[in-house]
Ligand code: FES
């Protein structure tokens with residue numbers, strides 16, 4: 024090949040269909056005779072269901088069926104635990120998962136209570152209004168801290184209190200750190216709820232084919248294989264009887280992987296009961312309570328430092344709001360716990376968290392998946408330390424970096440993937456240097472800022488560093504097959520939600536096979552096409568599936584060359600594979616197309632030699648021993664209007680290191696999109712609950728997502744430290760942009776308004792203008 | 805009691821269409837599920853996200869905030885009126901070249917909004933594009949590449965003119 028596909032910013036292959044409205048999303052599936060479902064949800068955060076009367080609803084014309092918990096039989100049992108807790112000594116974990124419909128009691132406002140199936144969505148929603156439920160409201164634990172008290176109203180009455188989990192992880196001996204410390208700083212940090220809000224809500228369509236005895240489900244899921252397996256188990260089917268398709272998905276960001284949502288069981292189950300296809304599409308109001316949330320935590324953290332600003336140790340205790348159930352195990356708080364260590368050499372660490380049940384919607388990973396909180400705590404502690412020790416913010420970080428020759432770096436904690444948290448590689452100082460250079464840090468502080476301040480302008484700068492554990496196991500697979508027409512099909516088990524897999528996956532295979540990426544058809548998210556897999560989450564798709572594709576492509580290449588060498592009776596070394604053909608080097612007339620080779624590899628007569636397989640294809644699996652650690656640093660310059668506290672971002676720079684890059688354009692897009700979500704999260708996205716557990720801002724008019732006026736242009740820089748943990752050397756990038764924005768905002772706003780001088784510190788997220796205004800005023804007032 | 809049906813006649817992407825619809829049928833549902841033009845997406849059904857934006861007599865409108873009956877005697881254009889996968893409209897081509905989409909769910913609404921905008925403002929600067937875009941939410945891209953795509957489409961159109 025003259026030009027390599029791997030590493031090039033090639034435009035995306037999926038775009039033409041997406042741009043013309045030809046891509047199929049779940050709600051675009053249109054099956055003859057399809058019924059439509061709507062879900063009756065609890066209006067109370069905590070209540071007993073005395074009775075449900077569906078008589079009037081059933082009498083409505085067009086209503087086909089209504090189900091309450093009692094009608095579901097064995098299907099109405101608590102769902103599976105998606106991720107078991109890691110094997111950490113002494114860890115306490117109470118598994119409480121949700122049933123498809125609440126049986127006697129509801130535990131959050133929005134919990135499904137009845138399921139209506141009708142001839143149209145309009146009629147199904149009408150019927151919801153006809154259902155009469157006799158409720159007995161019960162006392163509510165909505166506030167995280169209050170819910171953690173022993174006498175709080177209990178979410179699960181069979182437990183002694185609302186503690187869902189308690190985990191302590193220790194590295195070294197923190198008491199030792201304090202004894203040797205010149206300085207100890209202690210603060211309380213809070214981070215409030217937000218939600219991922221993909222523009223496409225969730226949806227499920229199911230069709231039961233009684234003649235074939237097969238169920239087909241189209242689902243907005245990030246993990247079709249898990250859904251297939253779980254559905255088979257709960258519906259009493261074999262896995263081969265269930266096909267789950269995740270078609271084009273309009274953004275995932277984590278919550279679309281929760282496994283299982285009630286509707287993911289109810290829709291297929293109803294389709295089987297009724298013998299007709301059933302469709303359910305979540306509306307936006309439902310989405311705010313029916314799709315999982317993230318982010319509520321309260322930390323009490325302490326850092327011990329030497330006089331030179333070196334970190335001797337950190338101690339942290341935090342509460343994590345897991346909502347009414349905990350189907351995703353400990354992933355989010357474990358990520359917070361582990362990510363707090365950042366790119367820093369911290370010899371002593373003592374971290375304990377309590378996950379707490381509250382009468383609020385369920386919490387599962389959302390882009391960043393708890394890493395934000397850890398980064399917020401350590402970065403803010405370092406800012407405060409820098410101030411108290413009169414060390415520059417960049418300098419205090421640099422002094423604490425793990426040096427580039429110290430890898431692999433063992434953090435002695437257990438990570439979310441159950442392995443010991445070990446960083447594989449990184450050049451943290453190099454990343455920071457590039458960042459400072461790009462944003463003009465020294466200049467800004469020495470000249471620009473004083474000059475603008477003299478004009479009465481409130482400008483500030485912030486910079487933060489972070490690491491991100493990415494590309495975790497267990498494994499992914501890929502199957503490459505050259506078809507008779509010469510086109511290559513490339514199938515993986517993961518789903519795709521806009522990450523550009525149709526392009527980047529083809530880029531990995533193209534060079535090995537000597538074909539253009541346009542000749543490779545990438546197929547993802549269809550369990551009939553590929554049987555095994557875990558899913559797209561934890562910034563792992565490109566790392567794990569990517570390496571499986573690389574292996575499979577190498578094997579197909581080897582097969583093609585071996586076969587051609589036999590046919591041409593030459594040595595494999597004499598052959599070149601390019602332009603979709605295998606030719607004898609220097610003898611282009613002697614060549615065979617890949618399609619012809621594929622046909623020859625599948626002979627109708629004769630015998631396939633022992634030890635060989637028919638066809639020009641290969642299936643390969645890759646499982647990394649542990650996750651690879653990406654890292655980066657963000658900086659921004661802002662201006663704050665001191666009357667409105669409105670923040671204007673003047674510059675935003677990201678320097679990141681995600682190892683070897685398959686398609687820089689796609690990686691940059693992922694980083695920019697992540698920063699945009701981080702800005703929303705840091706600045707104004709907040710799910711506001713009242714003391715009764717009612718969500719007060721369940722609409723996009725009240726829960727504000729960043730618009731084109733809020734997200735600035737983002738300047739990017741790259742450092743490339745290959746991961747030694749996988750042959751391609753790649754690290755994940757999906758979440759990097761979103762993770763460090765919170766502390767960056769806090770630091771820059773503090774700087775712009777010179778808040779510390781007035782005794783104000785910003786120790787919480789989000790920091791909306793009104794909240795900053797309140798905090799700033801509390802100091803002066 | 806079955807809902808009363810009303811006859812409507814409208815022009816959809818240049819073609820006359822007739823239908824019988826309930827008064828309460830949203831235009832977005834009519835376009836997607838009755839006409840089968842599923843390129844128009846629905847993200848919020850309360851007029852905020854802009855995913856459902858179509859052109860109503862040439863002017864951007866939110867299909868989720870209109871009833872199908874309100875289009876009687878009018879013309880609408882959806883994303884399907886632009887290009888095809890083989891022959892993209894220049895605006896679509898610019899989005900592909902600039903990586904102006906990720907999941908692509910917001911994209912049809914943005915294309916329709918920007919098509920009308922560029923007709924009115926053939927030479928917009930970045931601030932103008934950002935302002936015109938601010939009614940359409942995109943959760944994936946961070947907007948930067950969308951802004952670049954619109955600027956590029958404008959430049960291409962000016963060169964061609
Ligand atoms: S769906 Fe119409 S504006 Fe969101």
Ligand code: FES
Nearest residue numbers: 906908942943944
């Ligand atoms: S590309 Fe996904 S919402 Fe815009």
